[in-house]
Amino acid sequence: MNTDDIVIKVEGLKKAFGDAEVLKGIDLDIHSGEVVVVIGASGSGKSTFLRCLNCLEDPTGGCIYFDGVDLADVSVDINIHRQNMGMVFQHFNLFPHMTVLRNMTIAPIKLKGLSEKEASDKAYELLKRVGLEDRADAYPSQLSGGQKQRIAIVRALAMEPKVMLFDEPTSALDPEMVGEVLDVMKALANDGMTMVVVTHEMGFAREVGDRILFMDDGVIGEQGTPEEVFDNPQSERLRSFLAKVL
Amino acid sequence: MTFMSFSSWLETAPAWVQGLPGGLQNFIFQLFQTFVFADRWKLFANGLKITFIVTLGALALGVIIGLVLAIIRTLYCSYTVNKPPFILRVLNVFTETYLTVIRGTPMMVQLLIMGFVIFVPKTEIGCIVCGILTLGINSGAYVAEIIRSGLMSIDRGQTEAGRSLGFNYAQTMFYIIIPQAVKNILPALGNEMITLLKDTSLVSVIALRDVTKQAQNIQSLTYNALVPYISLAAIYLVLVVGLTKLLAVFERRLRKSEH
Numbered sequence: 001m002n003t004d005d006i007v008i009k010v011e012g013l014k015k016a017f018g019d020a021e022v023l024k025g026i027d028l029d030i031h032s033g034e035v036v037v038v039i040g041a042s043g044s045g046k047s048t049f050l051r052c053l054n055c056l057e058d059p060t061g062g063c064i065y066f067d068g069v070d071l072a073d074v075s076v077d078i079n080i081h082r083q084n085m086g087m088v089f090q091h092f093n094l095f096p097h098m099t100v101l102r103n104m105t106i107a108p109i110k111l112k113g114l115s116e117k118e119a120s121d122k123a124y125e126l127l128k129r130v131g132l133e134d135r136a137d138a139y140p141s142q143l144s145g146g147q148k149q150r151i152a153i154v155r156a157l158a159m160e161p162k163v164m165l166f167d168e169p170t171s172a173l174d175p176e177m178v179g180e181v182l183d184v185m186k187a188l189a190n191d192g193m194t195m196v197v198v199t200h201e202m203g204f205a206r207e208v209g210d211r212i213l214f215m216d217d218g219v220i221g222e223q224g225t226p227e228e229v230f231d232n233p234q235s236e237r238l239r240s241f242l243a244k245v246l
Numbered sequence: 247m248t249f250m251s252f253s254s255w256l257e258t259a260p261a262w263v264q265g266l267p268g269g270l271q272n273f274i275f276q277l278f279q280t281f282v283f284a285d286r287w288k289l290f291a292n293g294l295k296i297t298f299i300v301t302l303g304a305l306a307l308g309v310i311i312g313l314v315l316a317i318i319r320t321l322y323c324s325y326t327v328n329k330p331p332f333i334l335r336v337l338n339v340f341t342e343t344y345l346t347v348i349r350g351t352p353m354m355v356q357l358l359i360m361g362f363v364i365f366v367p368k369t370e371i372g373c374i375v376c377g378i379l380t381l382g383i384n385s386g387a388y389v390a391e392i393i394r395s396g397l398m399s400i401d402r403g404q405t406e407a408g409r410s411l412g413f414n415y416a417q418t419m420f421y422i423i424i425p426q427a428v429k430n431i432l433p434a435l436g437n438e439m440i441t442l443l444k445d446t447s448l449v450s451v452i453a454l455r456d457v458t459k460q461a462q463n464i465q466s467l468t469y470n471a472l473v474p475y476i477s478l479a480a481i482y483l484v485l486v487v488g489l490t491k492l493l494a495v496f497e498r499r500l501r502k503s504e505h
Contacts (some may be wrong), residue, residue: 017327018327056406056409079412079414080412082412083412087407087410089406091403093403093404093406095408095422107411107412110417111412152407156411159412
């Protein structure tokens with residue numbers, strides 16, 4: 001891969017909560033169109049790493065370049081850059097006081113200056129893609145977990161982000177609903193979206209991931225193609241992790 | 247003429263009153279003196295006007311102060327691991343001091359200090375402004391804690407979802423957090439409104455002629471306490487019941503938007 005299409009460049013990223021050092025120096029380039037899947041034991045720093053990428057957690061050291069801009073620089077308006085990084089959460093975090101349609105249109109209208117009509121046309125188009133166009137006027141509490149997460153994904157997509165970050169998107173779902181969410185994510189990957197996915201779904205990681213990162217105690221323990229990581233793990237830590245989850 | 251004796255009133259009273267037992271006659275006379283004679287109902291009406299102005303002014307001021315203080319406290323409390331920035335720590339110390347002083351001293355004493363030490367208003371407008379400021383500043387302290395409880399009851403994930411879409415802190419608060427918080431705090435906020443409305447009865451100590459002061463005036467004019475004060479109580483009761491009904495309608499309408 002050449003270096004021109006790097007979307008996110010991470011250099012020496014560190015994060016500490018008080019005395020607890022969670023990330024101990026991470027270097028990583030994420031290329032346009034790449035699907036990076038982050039795996040690892042709980043407490044290894046996967047979610048913290050993901051949340052640092054859009055500065056939901058402020059890094060305590062190192063740099064994150066998004067489109068060539070250092071997000072840790074105080075003169076940078078992080079809000080502008082967050083518009084280009086969609087994020088999907090484990091617990092959906094839909095806005096309960098708004099309809100599905102409003103959930104999807106409020107950010108494009110208020111932040112990108114779209115008209116109500118433009119925003120709702122776009123929202124319906126996205127809803128159709130995930131098969132939920134008939135739920136536009138429903139409130140989040142009327143939806144199943146899988147539906148909520150699909151709405152959360154298209155809410156993020158409505159801002160037309162360059163990168164999508166997924167923080168354990170299927171961990172809070174009933175088992176029978178995991179598939180419908182993973183299908184949406186697969187379709188998104190096939191469309192060429194740049195994605196960083198923290199997940200415990202090893203089947204998804206193997207099938208969709210271009211690169212697997214194994215996070216271990218705040219550093220990248222091992223990385224490579226799915227074949228390299230799953231079929232030929234180098235370290236004892238990764239072998240024992242895979243033995244537990246596969 | 248400021249005073250009319252019972253006997254001279256009885257002579258001019260309509261015929262049906264003449265036939266009533268003495269006690270009842272006396273009661274009707276008191277009602278007549280309190281409301282009808284010398285157009286005294288106008289005193290109540292003027293007093294109510296002052297009561298309304300002070301209540302509404304103090305309510306608006308209290309909510310604005312409360313919202314600002316609540317956001318400072320919430321923001322300060324959101325720094326669980328890292329140290330909050332210097333300016334925020336200063337604001338938080340100011341806020342906590344404010345809450346301690348205002349909640350730790352009686353409303354009456356605050357009125358006396360504002361009216362006779364700090365402002366010393368000379369005109370009626372001045373007294374009204376002084377009354378609104380004192381009650382607003384007092385109410386703000388209670389509203390701040392009510393709003394803070396509401397803001398902090400909203401899941402952190404809501405803020406994160408808002409911020410991750412690109413909203414700044416203020417937009418996230420305004421579009422996402424506050425609308426959800428309002429629903430949770432409405433009962434407590436309604437309580438505070440009722441307290442505030444009744445607390446305006448204290449403003450007579452800074453020479454404001456609110457409805458309570460007017461009832462006192464009528465008492466001193468008629469040498470009769472029962473009817474003016476029972477009427478006064480009835481007036482407050484009607485106002486509070488009306489306010490409660492209004493809040494119930496508002497709350498129901500808000501609930502309708504969520505299923």
